[in-house]
Amino acid sequence: MLRLRSCIGARLLSSTSAAAGISPLHRLLSAAARAPAVSPNPSFAVEQYLVETCGLTRAQALKASVKLSHLESPSKPDTVLAFLAGLGVSRAAVAKDPQLLCASVERTLPPNVVKLTSLGMSPSEVARLVSLGCTRFRTRSVVSSVQYYLSIFGSFENLLRIVERNFYLLSSNVERVVKPNVAFLQECGLGACDITNLCLSQARLLTTNTERLGSMAACAQGLGIPRGSGMFKHALRAIGFHSEENIAAKVDNS
Structure with a gap:
């Protein structure tokens, strides 16, 4: 986990230092770095985590837990939530897209934020996009999609x-x-x-x-x-x- 955080730090800092006007991204790094390291826990209950930590209803958590059953501890989702909090996204976004908790806070989320801001989006606009339940945000194709829609809209x-x-x-x-x-x-x-x-x-x-x-x-x-x-x-x-x-x-x- 410590190695993961150091990789996140290196990537975000190197990207943001080369791009003007996106200094709020440094807050994402510090927020994600504060996520506690948790060892795999065989008793970890995804459904309970979604209810108690993410604010989903029991019905929502039961439906979402099917796609998140591979999670063995709160380590990865905690890191994702910390990253989202640093971006200014509330945990309510998880209810719209629970699989966001499985997104990579090394290979996907920080690079997507950096690339979207390089297109001219402010961190608050990126946060708004995520809050709308955009499932593409957890994939790297979101950048090319946004570029295309900008040419139309x-x-x-x-x-x-x-x-x-x-x-x-x-x-x-x-x-x-x-x-x-x-x-x-x-x-x-x-x-x-x-x-x-x-x-x-x-x-x-x-x-x-x-x-x-x-x-x-x-x-x-x-x-x-x-x-x-x-x-x-x-x-x-x-x-x-x-x-x-x-x-x-x-x-x-x-």
């Missing part, structure tokens, strides 16, 4: 607002799900600003399957609003994820 604030409405966004497969949907919307004449505004009102737009998106477009065309027209984006917003029957009924009653 234009700002961290827009990204975070959309993730608040659809926390599956950063967990979705960008290559197989999101990019085809973005390409389809662009083919319909929508620009990045249009897509951002649509996602703010229809947060599932980019994470639905492309066939469903095509049905929404066809529905708009069926109402006499062609792709590429100025009204098309408004039609998609109005149609949303209503069934075709509900849309027809609204049209008939209008």
Whole structure:
């Protein structure tokens, strides 16, 4: 454990010394370093730990403990909680993503924070991202996902607002799900600003399957609003994820 902490220290300090404006990361190091070293305990009860230490309900802890049954002591989760506390993330985040307790506080979490802040995110914005229940934060792919969404949404604030409405966004497969949907919307004449505004009102737009998106477009065309027209984006917003029957009924009653 001591060796692990020294590795964390070396990596974080070397990264933060080369990047301006992310000095709060030093607090992450000191917080994680204070996590007590605990030897494997055969009587360690994950479910009890989740309730007493992380504040989960019994039902939540019972469900989560199935995926955390390999934990043999509170050593690793204690270190993760200390790291999150240093970042400014409350333990409530564990209820949204219990597997966060298994993330590496050597290879994954500190490098992710450093890379996200190098993109321009402040530590408080990173903390907000984690607090939203972003499961991607415990994987190294979160950085490339954030980079891609910034190219579409234009700002961290827009990204975070959309993730608040659809926390599956950063967990979705960008290559197989999101990019085809973005390409389809662009083919319909929508620009990045249009897509951002649509996602703010229809947060599932980019994470639905492309066939469903095509049905929404066809529905708009069926109402006499062609792709590429100025009204098309408004039609998609109005149609949303209503069934075709509900849309027809609204049209008939209008």
